[in-house]
Structure formats: structure tokens, C-alpha cells
Amino acid sequence: MLTGKTIVLGVTGGIAVYKAADLASKLTQAGAVVRVIMTKNALEFVTPLTFEALTSNSVIIDMFDTDAEHRINHIALSEIADVIVIVPATANVMAKITGGLADDMLTTTVLATHAPVIFAPAMHTAMWENPVTRENSAKLVNRGYYIIEPAVGRLASGGLGQGRLPETEVIISHIKMVLGQKGDLAGKRIVVTAGGTHEPIDPVRVISNRSSGKMGYALAEAARDRGAEVTLITTPTALNRPVGIRISEVETAVQMQKEVAKAVIDTHALIMAAAVADYQVAETSVNKIKKERGDLTLKLVHTPDILAEVKGTFLKIGFAAESQDLIANARKKVKNKKLDLVVANDITEEHSGFGADTNKVVLIGKDGMPENLAVMSKRAVADRILDRVVRLLVDQPKA
Ligand code: CTP
Numbered sequence: 001m002l003t004g005k006t007i008v009l010g011v012t013g014g015i016a017v018y019k020a021a022d023l024a025s026k027l028t029q030a031g032a033v034v035r036v037i038m039t040k041n042a043l044e045f046v047t048p049l050t051f052e053a054l055t056s057n058s059v060i061i062d063m064f065d066t067d068a069e070h071r072i073n074h075i076a077l078s079e080i081a082d083v084i085v086i087v088p089a090t091a092n093v094m095a096k097i098t099g100g101l102a103d104d105m106l107t108t109t110v111l112a113t114h115a116p117v118i119f120a121p122a123m124h125t126a127m128w129e130n131p132v133t134r135e136n137s138a139k140l141v142n143r144g145y146y147i148i149e150p151a152v153g154r155l156a157s158g159g160l161g162q163g164r165l166p167e168t169e170v171i172i173s174h175i176k177m178v179l180g181q182k183g184d185l186a187g188k189r190i191v192v193t194a195g196g197t198h199e200p201i202d203p204v205r206v207i208s209n210r211s212s213g214k215m216g217y218a219l220a221e222a223a224r225d226r227g228a229e230v231t232l233i234t235t236p237t238a239l240n241r242p243v244g245i246r247i248s249e250v251e252t253a254v255q256m257q258k259e260v261a262k263a264v265i266d267t268h269a270l271i272m273a274a275a276v277a278d279y280q281v282a283e284t285s286v287n288k289i290k291k292e293r294g295d296l297t298l299k300l301v302h303t304p305d306i307l308a309e310v311k312g313t314f315l316k317i318g319f320a321a322e323s324q325d326l327i328a329n330a331r332k333k334v335k336n337k338k339l340d341l342v343v344a345n346d347i348t349e350e351h352s353g354f355g356a357d358t359n360k361v362v363l364i365g366k367d368g369m370p371e372n373l374a375v376m377s378k379r380a381v382a383d384r385i386l387d388r389v390v391r392l393l394v395d396q397p398k399a
Helices: 016-030 048-055 073-082 091-100 105-112 125-129 131-142 168-182 214-224 253-265 328-337 378-395
Strands: 004-009 033-038 084-091 118-119 151-154 159-165 189-194 229-234 247-250 269-271 280-281 300-302 315-322 341-346 361-365 370-372
Touching: 004 073, 004 105, 004 214, 016 048, 016 084, 016 300, 073 105, 073 378, 084 091, 084 105, 084 168, 091 105, 091 118, 091 131, 118 168, 125 131, 131 189, 159 253, 159 361, 168 214, 189 253, 214 229, 214 328, 214 378, 229 341, 247 280, 269 378, 280 370, 315 378, 328 341, 328 361, 341 378, 361 378
Parallel strands: 004 033, 004 084, 084 118, 189 229, 189 269, 229 247, 269 315, 315 341
Antiparallel strands: 151 159, 280 300, 341 361, 361 370
């Protein structure tokens, strides 16, 4: 989704500028056209050559540059930008833009643009916490600018606190989210479940499964990047929390059912990517079960079938992880659980299965016709599923 997008990267003078180079590189590799504007103070930390080499574009510094190659005026950049991102954003640049100052190429471009502007502030904790910076941040947000909260950690000054530039991946997630706001799921609310449920045996042990949560997280992020308002109901996973998504953490199938019931009020689609345990322990032990008890037999009882029992007029999309008779079993699930779409995968196949970054799935709608997808990344699978969701929402808009 970054391919062909023009991203104006404003670089201001803070010690985190070296991380802006990494961002410029990753955005360029992802297919974006990156146009860098540096402030004079940024030049004290790195030379324009770094960014020119990484982006294959000249760097713009001076508003009054007469060099023909650099004579791209500030209005031109403000007009061609799909998004402007200021990394790192000093307290100074935030204050200048809050006050409407336009005394260099970057601030002038920001003042003149209609494109969304994202600030990634990085500064000493005391500066970040200073009431004037707090006030400027609030004003910028009120005016529709985006601010990525600085991370907490070790600062260049040696201290610990809030003020670190977030990781490149976090900044890229924000850029994608902002770029996607007018996407084909804009104005739509989507609930996604992810991960394998944990059914407790005692305070220490659980019954769970091999689900990594990757498919559900990919769906949540892809929906967000197409403009949807996403709620992700997730069990504990090793994955980073995605930005710009409402997250609700649960452990058991029963807890997930409660959260789903709350989240689906007024939703357009529910996508159940979670691997929900079919059984839970009949009586969870309050104390840790000691091994002196000898052999142990656990009585398991059914968990609720969340997808089959949930009520509402929204689209219902389920998964069918099968090890045999893929299509027939998936068709059964469409019917029995009254689904609009089922995503079936053969977990015995090499590129599917739990934990993998790729998946090979078959999409089956109410008509039972299989759409076989090739092996692709879970993110690409997510987008193909969402293509179907978009079409289904056109065919049967929410009542
Ligand atoms: N599911 C659910 N609640 C459950 C079990 C499953 O909501 N208690 C959802 C899953 O999230 C998935 C779909 O139902 O979207 C199918 O899950 P799957 O485990 O493949 O099927 P089951 O209905 O459990 O049937 P079986 O395990 O017998 O194949």
C-alpha cells in the first residue's frame, strides 16, 4: 500500500535523526517516493547525502535554493505529498507549527499542505512533559494532526523516561493507517478475534493450541489500513500490539464470547480467526494440582461455539482449520454456523499451518463455490479476505 505514495519526510535536529535514515530506507524499499526536507539543525547531525543515497532523491533544505535540481518549491511538495511525516519532531518544530510559523522549507510545506501530517516527537522527558509542549501537542491533535507518542526508555541524555523515538515499524504502521483512512473500508467497523484460547486446569496449567495469532493480527492491521475501525479481541500472543486498533485481551473461550457479544453491537463484520478451544475443564482446580495424586483424569466439557451462537445482522466470517475433506467440512461450517464466508485451510500443508508467516487458503461463500488462493503471506491473505468482505458489504449492507 506504500507503493507509489509520495511521502514527505521532514527531518529536524535531534539525536534521533539517525533513525529517520532507517525509516527513509524502509519506506523507499516498500515502493514509496520519499522526499526529504531537512531543517538547518538536522544538518548538524547528518548530511543530506545519507538521505539522498537512501531515497535516490535530492534533499530539500533551503527555500531560496537557486539550483535547478532543488528548485522544487514548497508549494509543489505540499501539493504532491500523500502524507507528511516529521521524524524526529523536536519540541521546537511542534511549537513553530502550532504557532503557524513558516520560516523554513519544512514549516512552510506543513502550513501549505492539505495532506495529513504525522509528528513523531523525540526529546528529553522534561521537554515532552513541559506544559507548553503538552499544550502544543493537544492543539496539534485538535487541528487534525497526528502525533505518535514517544516511547519510554533510555534517552540520549542517559536518563530513563518518555521521549524516545518509537521503532521504525511503529512509525510505518501509523503512516499506513493514515494513508488508508479513505480506503474501501472507511466508516466500517470490524471485529477480529485472534490467537488460541487458554482454558485453565489449575492456577498454573492451561489447555491451549498452537495458534500464533498471526492471521488474526494480519487481518486487524489490513482492515485498519483500509480505513476500518477495528476491535481486536486477542488471547495472549508473542506478537506486538498493533497501533490504531482497539484491543481487548481475553484468555478463555467464555471470556472471548463475552467480549465478542459487547464488540459486535453496531459492527459491520465479525471475523473469527481465533482458534477457540472446543473443550474446557469441567472444574478448574483452585489450587495447583500436586503430582502425589497419581494419574490424573480431567473431565472436559464443551465451550460455547461463539460464532454459531452470536446474534446480529453483521457479516460473519469464520475459519475452518481442517486436516481432511477440506471443502466438504468447510461447506458444512458455512451452513451450520450460518456464515457469509469461510476461510478454509488444510493444516497439514507445508505453507499453511500454525505459526507460519504464509498461508494457503480456500474461500467459500454461501454459494459453496471454492476460491482457491495461492500460497501467500498472511497479510496478503488478509487483504483477499477483506476484498470479499468489501463485496459482501456492498451486496448486503448492514440493516
Ligand atoms: N469457533 C467458535 N467457537 C468455538 C469453536 C470455534 O467461534 N467454540 C469458530 C472459530 O473461530 C472458527 C470457526 O468457528 O472461525 C471454526 O472453527 P473450527 O475449530 O475449525 O471448527 P469447530 O466448529 O470447532 O469444529 P471442528 O473442531 O469439529 O472442526
